[in-house]
Amino acid sequence: MTRALRSIASYATLAIGLAGILALLFAWQLPPFNFSDARTDNAYVQGQVTLMSPQLSGIVAAVPVQDFQTVKKGDLLVKIDDRIYRQQLAEAKAALDAANNALDANAQTQETAKAQIASANADVDSAEATLANANSQWQRIQTLSEKQVATQSSLDTARATLDQAKASLAKTKAALDVANQTLKSAVINRDTLKANVASAKAAATLAEINVENTEITAPRDGTLGQIKARVGQYVSAGTQLTSLVPDTVWVVANYKETQLPGMKVGQKVTFTVDALDGKKFTGRIERFSPATGSEFAVIKADNATGNFTKVAQRVPVRIAIDPDQADADKLVPGLSVVTTVDMKDGGDGNNALASR
Structure with missing residues (x-):
């Protein structure tokens, strides 16, 4: 009886050992369990999760949404107190008005300078005519004086009139130069005033953007x-207020490099979701990662060591989910899935390496 029990125990131990070995072979998909289909449980649902943060600082004035609420594009998520930013906008608009007024005043200055130039030209013409007349009178009186017909007083008067006409002409020419310089200065100053207007306009636009940014929308x-934002909370630029998860999702499966041969873009994929009690969905391989997951790690492993052990690396594979599947709306980013690629499917002909 004891010998029989020992035989039974030996057989039981052998069976347990074989079962363990078979379990390891199955887990690693080694012969005789190296099926044609490539399977992995290192796979997850992914989506474009957007972290919502403000671009400016301020006090949270309103939070009209709740946790896990469905929103539409443009819906208000968080409102920041905008009183300071509206005052800055009013100040910027006032500065813009002042810059525009200065530019308009410059245009008026130019018109005034042009009128002064025209008036100065007329004065020069008048002064030249007066000088010509005074010069003629001087020559006539001088001739008469030489003949002792004109008196010395007349000669002195004619001489004084001539000198006065010459001075008047010089004065009008100087006024003409001043008018020309005034016009040139106004023309040169106009470029500076235009730059001031552009700067003030940019400041006003920036202030308007700041006012708009006090409303964080979807x-x-x-x-x-x-929702991490609270009414009355002070937030600064970059503070995480909430996150937005769009409806578009996909699956990223991390396959071992030894599973890649024969894997192609377009091949059919089935996957089950743990959170949905193993419900099965279908999809297609969309593209392959350009490098293994270890290459994207913050701290990379240094394989140049004496105790190197070869470990099969994993390559992320993006899988597009087929549309119009029941319960597909329940697939959310982060869920664990188990994917199986139909290696018998021809796909589109591009394998994992040739698809890039």
Whole structure:
């Protein structure tokens, strides 16, 4: 009886050992369990999760949404107190008005200078005519004086009139130069005033953007995560207020490099979702990662060591989910899935390496 029990125990131990070995072979998909289909449980649902943050600082004035609420593009998520920014906008608009007024005043200055130039030209013409007349009178009186017909007083008067006409002409020419310089200065100053207007306009636009940025709105349709913003809370630029998860999702499966041979873009994929009690969905391989996951790690492993052990690396594979599937709306980023690639499917002919 004891010998029989020992035989049974030996057989039981052998069976347990074989079962363990078979389990390891199955887990690693080694012969005789190296099926044609490539399977992995290192796979997850992914989506474009957007972290919502303000671009400026301020006190939270309103939070009209709740955790996990569905929102549409443009819906208000968080409102920041905008009183300071509206005052800055009013100040910027006032500065813009002042710059525009200065530019308009410059245009008026130019017109005034042009009128002064025209008036100075007329004065020069008048002064030249007066000088010509005074010079003629001087010559006539001088001739008469030489003949002792004109008196010395007349000669002195004619001489004084001539000198006065010459001075008047010089004065009008100087006024003409001043008018020309005034016009040139106004023309040169106009470029500076235009630059001031452009600067003031940019400041006003920036102030308007700041006012708009006090309202954080949904950039697209989707579902919100947890709301971290609270009314009365002071937030600064970059503070995470909430997150937005759009409806578009996909699967990223991390396959071992030894599973890649024969894997192609377009091949059919089936996957089950743990959270949905193993419900099966279908999809297609969309593209392959340009490098293994280890290459994107913050701290990379240094394989140039004496105790190197070869480990099969994993390559992320993006899988597009087929549309119009029941319960597909329940697939959310982060869920664990188990994917199986139909290696018998021809796909589109591009394998994992040739697809890039």
